[in-house]
Amino acid sequence: MNNLKEKELKSSEEISDDMKVLDDLTSSEYKWGFVTDIESETAAKGLNEDVIRMISKKKNEPEWMTEWRLKAFRYWLKMEEPTWSNVHYPKIDFQNISYYSAPKPKPKLNSLDEVDPELLKTFEKLGIPLEEQKLLSGVAVDAVFDSVSVATTFKASLNEKGIIFCSVSEAVKEHPELVKKYLGSVVPYTDNFYAALNAAVFSDGSFVFIPKGVRCPMELSTYFRINTQETGQFERTLIVAEEGAYVSYLEGCTAPIRDNNQLHAAVVELVVLDNAEIKYSTVQNWYPGDKEGKGGIYNFVTKRGACRGKHSKISWTQVETGSAITWKYPSCILQGDYSIGEFYSVAVTNNMQQADTGTKMIHLGKHTKSTVVSKGISAGRSNNSYRGLIKIGKNAEGARNYTQCDSMLMGNRSGAHTFPYIEVENDSAKVEHEATTSKIGEDQIFYLNQRGIATEDAVNMIVNGFCKEVFKELPMEFAVEAQKLLAISLEGSVG
């Protein structure tokens, strides 16, 4: 079984050009469903102050960090689980989740050679270019395996430029002043139920700091994978771009197949100062559950960026094909004058998947600008909702927003919903909203068939065309990956 999976994965790695991608439709199964057999250390199920202290101690955290976690936990206890989304699932028993899982600790590692070979094999299966030789591909990877960041590549070359790219745990120890200054400054633990939970139990994640005037010379990437059964993954990412800095950050996610649902409640915070820019791209492919809706990841994530400086910019691009439930709204707080927020999203749901996703663009500064392009594709019996808030504050003179929200339906049993919220407190603002809903056209498929293109390929072509505006925002390798995922997710949904 495992061998088969490995073979499939290999053949898909060999595919490079985008048309071949469309041919690779032989497997509709979740390809990343392998489990890695490594010794891990998992906390007993349940959550209380002792568990939090244990997590903090395991990670050798300083006192202030432990205190921050406990404050968050105490706050969380008083909060109510939110229910306003357009998704449905049985009540989560938060005491039936294990909040910490780490590969068994080894002595401090000096190089990749010392990493557990089983772990490296897993990353290889996932196609993560961990080895330095792959420097040519220009990607530096911070891999989060279950809860602990295992190895960070290219650290040395980044160091030279003063760029910090490491796990959050490491940052807590090595750069406490930066962590204290920025952690929770965009998403405070009081923000929402899952943000509070994350703050209390977060296991690890990536920390990126790009100093003033530095353009990060390579794409930075984190690959998340949930391995151990019944562990929630609560990673926490913090990216700071100082004045004039630039970074493009990639995030990919996969999980093994499990019958029961696993909770993933991450928090991502971005901070950009004057003239700085962060481009954050996600390809999310968590296990979506089987055709009957059994298993799969609950992906309840808070992602938010603060454009604090003038002319600063944050761009979120996401391709969401996985998870049983996706519930998230990568947002931008446009504080600095002339700052720019962008959100490009493709959300695909098939079978019994549910997604309630979109963005919030909060315009506070003058002449701030935001663009939202959302493409929702629903197939099978799935439900796909776009929910977006455009808020123009009273001082946001000359603010502008353009929102385009397109839905595509496949078959007769899927649903598409749009919930746009617009709040304007300044008369000079210009807010545009366009929305379309279409059904994948029989006439389009027939047209392509008549030119010798088989139905499955025709559907992929039409869907890829539909998502074009978003794909073109993704870095090249990621765009290819995204197309591949789309093809697999939608296999067999038409004709």
Next chain:
Amino acid sequence: MLSIKDLHANVEGKEILKGINLEIKAGEVHAIMGPNGSGKSTLANVLTGNKSYEVTGGGVLFDGKNLLELDTETRARQGMFLAFQYPVEIPGISNATFLKTALNEIRKYKGEAELTPKQFLEKIKEKAKILGLDETLISRYVNVGFSGGEKKRNEIFQMLMLEPKFVLLDETDSGLDIDALRIVSDGVNVYKNGKNAFLVITHYQRLLNYIQPDFVHVLYKGRIIKSGGKELALELEEKGYDWIKTEEVETENA
């Protein structure tokens, strides 16, 4: 090349084709004329395997093989091409990507190697020149924002690129001005080589001034009621379809 025998077909349960018989040989150009609702477009859709149309009787041989048991893409790969009356828009997919995919599918089916990007580009340039196509059209999304004339020209461009054996032109003249009509017809005439064949479906005679048919058939109420040479088209133009209709009634009464 194409042999249609007593072909019957339904659309939404209603019989539209009521026994079509037609023989088309390589090198021939046939025209099918007829008033609206006579079944012209149905014939094109049935021949290309549109699933919304149900064949209820008769048969079609394409190069001696049973055409009706093949799916649409296989028919296309074997060399059947329909220039659509209403070409469909595919947003986000460039003409070039679309054509490259189609061409390679067809080549793969025939056991030929895929074209290299260079070969493909050269072919595009060569064919675009024949039609006087603006090369920017190649990088635009398939038919999106094209004028009526551009869409029709794009159909003929695809024909030149894919090099089919048998070409169905479904009302290709509709919505074209005289200049566009001439360009489109030139494309067809350049492509005619004695080995391929054409079935030109049209309501009006004017297209046949540019694409000279060897045979003209009049389709009425799902049957071919009259066949002749190109002079038949002129006669129809002069006398209108009422003439045929009257004749048909007379034949029926006789």
